Amino acid sequence: MDSATVFRADGIGKSYPGVRANDDVSFEVARGEIHALLGENGAGKSTLVKMIYGLVRPDDGRMTLLDRPHEPSDPRAARAAGVAMVFQHFSLFDALSVAENIALGMENPPPRRELADRITKVSHEFGLPLNPARRVVTLSAGERQRVEIIRCLLQNPRLLIMDEPTSVLTPQEAELLFATLRKLAAQGTAILYISHKLEEIRAHCDCATILRHGRVVDSCNPRDHSASQLAAMMVGGEMRPIDRSGRHAGETLLDLRDLSLPAPTAEGVALKSVSLSIRAGEILGIGGVAGNGQEELLAALSGEMPSAPGTLTVEGADLSQASPAARRRAGLLAAPEDRLGHAAVPDFSLTENTLLTAGDRKSLVRRGLIDHNAARDFAQAVIAAFDVRTPGPGTAAKALSGGNLQKFVIGREVMQDPRVLVVNQPTWGVDAGAAAAVRQSLLDLARSGAGVIVISQDLDEILELSDRFCALNEGRLSDPVPTEGLTLERIGLMLGGAHGMEEARI
Amino acid sequence: MIDPLSVFLLLLSASTPILFAALGELVVERAGVLNLGVEGMMITGALSGFAVAHATGNPFAGFLGAAVAGAAISLLFAALTQAFLANQVASGLSLTLFGLGMAAMFGKPLEGVKAPPMPAGPFGINWIVWLGLLAVPAIWWFLTRSRPGLVLRGVGENHDAAHALGYDVRLTRLAAIAFGGAMAGIGGAFISIATVLQWTEGMTAGAGWIALAIVVFSNWTAVGVLAGAWLFGGVTVLQLRLQAAGVNVPVQLLSMAPYLATIIVLVLISGRQKYSRRAGAAAPGSLGRNFHALR
Numbered sequence: 001m002d003s004a005t006v007f008r009a010d011g012i013g014k015s016y017p018g019v020r021a022n023d024d025v026s027f028e029v030a031r032g033e034i035h036a037l038l039g040e041n042g043a044g045k046s047t048l049v050k051m052i053y054g055l056v057r058p059d060d061g062r063m064t065l066l067d068r069p070h071e072p073s074d075p076r077a078a079r080a081a082g083v084a085m086v087f088q089h090f091s092l093f094d095a096l097s098v099a100e101n102i103a104l105g106m107e108n109p110p111p112r113r114e115l116a117d118r119i120t121k122v123s124h125e126f127g128l129p130l131n132p133a134r135r136v137v138t139l140s141a142g143e144r145q146r147v148e149i150i151r152c153l154l155q156n157p158r159l160l161i162m163d164e165p166t167s168v169l170t171p172q173e174a175e176l177l178f179a180t181l182r183k184l185a186a187q188g189t190a191i192l193y194i195s196h197k198l199e200e201i202r203a204h205c206d207c208a209t210i211l212r213h214g215r216v217v218d219s220c221n222p223r224d225h226s227a228s229q230l231a232a233m234m235v236g237g238e239m240r241p242i243d244r245s246g247r248h249a250g251e252t253l254l255d256l257r258d259l260s261l262p263a264p265t266a267e268g269v270a271l272k273s274v275s276l277s278i279r280a281g282e283i284l285g286i287g288g289v290a291g292n293g294q295e296e297l298l299a300a301l302s303g304e305m306p307s308a309p310g311t312l313t314v315e316g317a318d319l320s321q322a323s324p325a326a327r328r329r330a331g332l333l334a335a336p337e338d339r340l341g342h343a344a345v346p347d348f349s350l351t352e353n354t355l356l357t358a359g360d361r362k363s364l365v366r367r368g369l370i371d372h373n374a375a376r377d378f379a380q381a382v383i384a385a386f387d388v389r390t391p392g393p394g395t396a397a398k399a400l401s402g403g404n405l406q407k408f409v410i411g412r413e414v415m416q417d418p419r420v421l422v423v424n425q426p427t428w429g430v431d432a433g434a435a436a437a438v439r440q441s442l443l444d445l446a447r448s449g450a451g452v453i454v455i456s457q458d459l460d461e462i463l464e465l466s467d468r469f470c471a472l473n474e475g476r477l478s479d480p481v482p483t484e485g486l487t488l489e490r491i492g493l494m495l496g497g498a499h500g501m502e503e504a505r506i
Numbered sequence: 507m508i509d510p511l512s513v514f515l516l517l518l519s520a521s522t523p524i525l526f527a528a529l530g531e532l533v534v535e536r537a538g539v540l541n542l543g544v545e546g547m548m549i550t551g552a553l554s555g556f557a558v559a560h561a562t563g564n565p566f567a568g569f570l571g572a573a574v575a576g577a578a579i580s581l582l583f584a585a586l587t588q589a590f591l592a593n594q595v596a597s598g599l600s601l602t603l604f605g606l607g608m609a610a611m612f613g614k615p616l617e618g619v620k621a622p623p624m625p626a627g628p629f630g631i632n633w634i635v636w637l638g639l640l641a642v643p644a645i646w647w648f649l650t651r652s653r654p655g656l657v658l659r660g661v662g663e664n665h666d667a668a669h670a671l672g673y674d675v676r677l678t679r680l681a682a683i684a685f686g687g688a689m690a691g692i693g694g695a696f697i698s699i700a701t702v703l704q705w706t707e708g709m710t711a712g713a714g715w716i717a718l719a720i721v722v723f724s725n726w727t728a729v730g731v732l733a734g735a736w737l738f739g740g741v742t743v744l745q746l747r748l749q750a751a752g753v754n755v756p757v758q759l760l761s762m763a764p765y766l767a768t769i770i771v772l773v774l775i776s777g778r779q780k781y782s783r784r785a786g787a788a789a790p791g792s793l794g795r796n797f798h799a800l801r
């Protein structure tokens with residue numbers, strides 16, 4: 001192994017009961033290299049980096065860090081060896097201050113005042129200003145990630161692992177992140193970068209290792225391949241292109257006029273004078289960084305949060321005060337973001353879960369009694385039509401993988417023939433194949449004459465699906481613009497730019 | 507007719523059992539564990555502390571015994587919730603019932619026995635009262651300034667993140683639970699050894715529940731716990747004085763007053779608390795949730 005190699009994995013394997021999470025995985029990361037780890041959900045990327053970070057022990061294989069065997073017994077040992085990691089779901093402590101959060105991620109933190117000074121200094125050096133005394137709960141997603149990054153930087157890592165870091169950032173914030181990563185790489189840090197955003201990887205990574213079903217299937221220079229080639233390597237076969245054809249905008253179905261609602265919880269967002277309309281056959285995309293009112297907007301549309309009379313009309317009927325059940329009867333259906341707990345009851349079977357929203361429209365309840373056969377048949381129909389991989393409709397919702405449950409939850413609404421369907425983050429945490437199926441089903445629904453509102457953080461998804469685009473920022477909805485010819489940069493500006501981030505000073 | 511200084515001294519004494527138990531529970535809850543067994547741990551401490559003090563003739567040995575016994579019974583709760591991942595609310599409630607029942611059974615032979623005399627500390631104030639007062643800044647310092655305290659708060663706020671950073675969630679919680687048990691034991695023993703001076707069945711009389719309420723009331727801070735304990739102690743002393751002075755109010759109503767006052771203040775404060783998470787003063791994020799790690 002030459003001295004440029006910082007980290008090397010040799011035949012790493014890890015099994016969980018019933019699953020081979022990693023099998024014979026080998027790759028190398030060089031000094032100053034941004035190395036992408038590509039793969040669908042469940043391809044074994046997270047297990048792999050958890051082993052490097054000492055959270056999980058490999059069953060077989062060897063790891064080498066800086067020419068020494070790397071066998072961390074826990075994350076502290078990994079940190080001592082020079083590995084730092086930024087987690088996908090931030091490993092931050094909401095109620096604690098920035099400085100306290102950073103101290104918890106360090107082996108031997110300096111005294112409080114000195115630490116605060118160092119945080120201020122390092123964060124300004126990298127153009128990521130942070131106030132050490134702020135409580136994390138008051139920070140935006142981009143600022144939270146800064147805390148994680150500064151926590152890593154203060155330890156001068158040799159290998160920095162980043163697990164899907166840009167999924168909650170605006171395009172501008174992501175650019176800033178890459179500027180920081182390039183600066184770090186230039187100083188000699190090796191960076192292992194996990195993502196399934198292919199364009200991002202093509203633009204910024206020097207090398208890519210592609211995982212499928214826990215095995216390395218390919219490695220390449222991502223700049224030499226197109227995004228669809230990379231996707232094909234990930235999925236193992238060509239992706240079917242999305243079919244957007246055959247849709248005609250018809251009459252207005254849903255009209256939301258000047259809707260304002262106070263924040264439902266202390267951490268919630270108030271909706272401020274939101275107006276939108278959707279026509280038959282049309283898909284409206286609503287983009288924005290999480291926590292800018294997406295959940296509240298969905299709740300206002302689904303009926304969980306009633307609004308002032310006259311604010312919401314569907315096909316001429318005022319539904320502002322109607323309950324979720326009444327709205328469903330009128331044809332306004334919704335699929336919320338949180339699959340387990342909001343869209344589905346984890347311990348209920350799929351059959352029972354269909355009853356929760358489809359009871360009325362599919363006549364699954366007669367004279368107050370459940371028609372179990374009809375419910376099971378409907379669940380079975382959803383499973384068949386949406387290719388939900390499950391033993392049967394009697395399976396508990398929590399036993400399904402995220403992608404399968406998402407297909408079921410979306411399918412349950414789509415198959416009720418809604419007039420208007422509202423979905424929030426329809427493909428969050430869903431692998432590429434299932435995501436494509438979900439997106440195609442939404443397009444097909446629009447083609448059949450329904451209106452669809454897609455709320456999503458995934459801007460590529462919005463550009464792919466929608467006819468018009470609105471940005472949701474701090475509870476305010478922008479005027480819609482046609483997605484035809486819209487660039488990511490323009491969208492980023494509509495989303496509020498970099499949320500007060502300074503441009504990196506190089 | 508009511509001398510403020512003597513009332514204050516009585517207040518200190520009346521609030522001490524609750525102060526100990528609530529400080530212990532504060533640390534437990536900051537680690538993310540809800541132990542509803544405070545009452546059971548207090549009565550265990552009251553009995554075993556009294557038994558040891560009686561057997562050795564040394565009240566301080568009694569307090570030590572109470573701390574050990576309180577910690578021991580709390581480990582039962584720790585085993586249930588941390589090793590077997592049992593529900594914390596149910597386990598805590600059964601710990602209380604278990605402690606009350608066991609103390610009643612083993613306490614029979616000690617009924618009617620007098621406690622050994624306790625030497626007064628500086629300024630004529632009981633040593634254990636001093637210890638309780640010193641524990642307030644000590645626990646404040648531990649929680650807000652020390653490294654182990656920071657780890658403990660991290661574990662209580664987000665146990666998944668703490669685990670991801672390599673901290674031992676279960677060990678931290680185990681230590682916190684044992685500490686909480688020891689503190690509750692001392693608090694209970696103060697009632698039997700230093701206040702009532704004998705053993706009576708059920709003598710903690712709900713002090714453990716008030717301690718639990720005070721932790722919430724305090725917004726999970728040591729100073730808040732002191733304020734809550736003094737409020738309860740103060741109203742207790744006041745109503746005793748009013749009873750002694752023969753005020754024309756039914757005794758039952760007066761006896762109710764300390765509990766009522768604590769609950770009313772609690773309700774008033776928690777109404778406001780809902781909105782104060784951004785300000786950082788609220789329940790630990792992982793409070794009452796069991797932790798299970800996949801290796």
